[in-house]
Amino acid sequence: MEPYDLVVIGSGPGGYVAAIRGAQLGMKVAIVEEDRLGGVCLNWGCIPTKAILNSAEQFDAIRSGHVPGIHVEGLEPDYGAVIDASRKAADRLNKGVGSLMKKNKIDVVMGRGRVAAVGKVAVTSGKESHELTTRNILLATGSTELILPGVDVDGERVLTSREALESRRVPGTLIVVGAGAVGLEFAYSYSAYGSSVTVIEMAEQALPGFDAEVAKALTQSFKKRGIKILTKTAFRKLAHADEGVAVTVETSKGEETLEADQILFGVGRRALTADLGLETVGVALDGGFVKTGPDFRTSVDGIWAIGDVRGGPLLAHKASEEGVAAVEFMQNERTTSLAYGLIPACIYCQPQVASVGMHEAQARDAGYDVCVGKVPYLASGKAVGTGHTEGFVKLISESKYGEILGCQIIGANATELIAEVGTAMALESTVHEIAEASHAHPTLSELIKDAALAALGRSINF
Amino acid sequence: MTIAVSMPRMGESVVEGTVERWLVSEGDRVEKDQILCEVTTDKVDAEVPAPESGVVARILVAEGTTVKVGEELIQLDPQGEPAAAAASSPSTAAVATAGSASREAAPAEVPAARGEAAEPRVSPLARRIAEDQGVDLGGVAGTGPGGRVTRADVIAAAAAPPRPAAAPVAAAVGAAPAPGTLGEFLYQMKIPKAPLREGDKEIPFSAIRRRVAEHMVVSKIVSPHVGTVAELDLQRLVALRNKHKQSFAAANGFGLTFLPFIIAATVRGLKRFPRMNATVGDQVIIERAGIHVGVAVETERGLVVPVIRNAANLSLVGLAQAIEDLARRARDRQLSADDMQGGTFTVSNPGRQGNLYGFAVINQPQVGILRMGEIRKRPVVVERDGEDTIAIRPMMHLALSYDHRIIDGVTGNSFLYAVAKELEAAEFEL
Known part of the structure; x- marks a missing residue:
């Protein structure tokens, strides 16, 4: 077998995205997965939980009579069906990752991957074992649930x-x-x-x-x-x-x-670094995570790490960004690390919570002359019309230039709305540009515009 | 055959001048009296007009260059044909983008030049910071996606030592302010600049505008201004003027205005209160021996303040003639640097309509300025035969701004009261 340019260990949102980026850059790529393609995110995290939360929201809305015109007699929860639906969603995406690998001509190697030596990845599946030769190894093994000492997780109680x-x-x-x-x-x-x-x-x-x-x-x-x-x-x-x-x-x-x-x-979660062969080649750890530089190099040449295994915010999208960036560094296609201040964090309960950049106290601690544009959902026609009046948007900016420092949203669709602010920040827009931009009426996104106007002291709807 | 235009004489004490800005390019057609360039000296700002119509054959002196009075600046060819494009000398190329003449010719191209060609792609935040800090975006290398200029790039550029750019051109496009200019002063003061928005019209400062602007800012900072106003009943003065109006015009060939009376009264006041005819030195007050009164005159080109020298030695008619002479020469652009120098006090007459009263900015290094309000008939209470009665009188407000560093309220008020009483008494020899 001819040597690979890149072998990725772990096919979560960091690993599979890195593999695709490598293929796009002309690398010959293999991805090693022990369990299911897509990793925790897709199989045991982000995706199935969203399926469950969606059912929970619908059930909650109907049960609590929040949706006018829908009256249900004998409403019965069927949580088993919810779990089934969540597994289906995960399966579907799992297959989707498989076809993405095929489309990008990435070899999927099922089995447990270990670093055997610099440039060598040993893959064990059952009793069989073989070795892949590669120029670069990317550790993308992720993390697993942290279990407190003395706690016996039995899956029942x-x-x-x-x-x-x-x-x-x-x-x-x-x-x-x-x-x-x-x-x-x-x-x-x-x-x-x-x-x-x-x-x-x-x-x-x-x-x-x-x-x-x-x-x-x-x-x-x-x-x-x-x-x-x-x-x-x-x-x-x-x-x-x-x-x-x-x-x-x-x-x-x-x-x-x-x-x-x-x-x-x-x-919390802990990085999956055990039994990876890291000690055999001397990959350094730092507080349980693989130690890397801003270019995602580990202490050993030719071995790179991204995602939860290298620490930082344990977020799927952060892992994906790092996967892309690491591969670009490998191929000398990149010179700057990620803008970590622009990575949003979202919580998908109701009301949803989303945040990007700094919040108010952080901005003040950082010494900014902080301007807060805060608008309640009640100010939005769309929110009132659809019965989602709970929550608010806080747009944090700096007073002199209107630089956007961050945004926090609590309320319906917060996790979708936050992307506008993240994009604006990535483009180095100021509150002036958001305030200038036309936002369709009626949408919840008008809240972002109103928050920008509020920051400028000329909010229209609040 | 070409005509050479030289650095003009701008007064006895002026031996050299700096070409601040060319308003024409090589190959341009110019009309007689069209302004060719702006010239600054340490005493005065001037404009150099074309002596004849013609085509600019050669520009001999680059912007920013200082040359002696009498040295050639530009050659005009009276029979020449205008060129299609400007020549390639750097100064003229710069003028083509910054000069007001070319702007007027093609105003639509100005925004395009700012947004696309002249500047790299710039993030909105970077642009705001650059405008505020006076960073010339044209000189900033972008490190963002696609070479976009980011916040970090502008901050790095602002921290770097300023490039020795051609100052007038840079100033015209809102870039790094040249040292010693108002722009630099404002930058030092961290005053945010207004960003240029679509449809806005940008009018570059003329040399005279720049000088006035700087002077106003400096004066307001240097001198703690105090304002005080007197209300004057000019019944006697109006009667006196009316009485002599026709004979005066017949004898002198110009009309008799109120201004010479105001100046005459001011001179009397300054004699009684020498503290008003003063300047502030280093920990000293300098009371001036001579009384030289500046008269603020607004011309087409801007505000100028020629000086009536030794005004105390002039009769009312003499003052009127001096004012007339200065005003005429100001209109004809014949004022020299010497005409503008050495004032010890200033009187401003900004026009009558809609001007009840207002406070002028002190003309440094003087310590006081009087500003005339409109003259209007009002009902006022007057005493007649020991009884109060209401009469219709021509009233005027006279406002004094004085420098509180060396003039306190009693002195300021007393001076203004004295001037007011002189005008109300109207005892002037005609």
């Missing part, structure tokens, strides 16, 4: 997102550990299907690291839906109790015990 995505059961009561993206999305879906959910979070606010105002709005909205979020509450230990679990937590007032049918951990 104790779950992570991985188990939850295959569990057809809706628990009567659920404790979610961690008020980050994973925790909040599952809290929302299960609550929509009838669970009584309590979220515990160690930090001072839900959505640690996000804008405090957004976190507060989300906490209030969840409270209205019957989801409790307990902040400054740390998980201590877990025991079985009757049919469910007894969870010991620590608050400022001391320890207390919460009981529930199930507990779901969304406490």
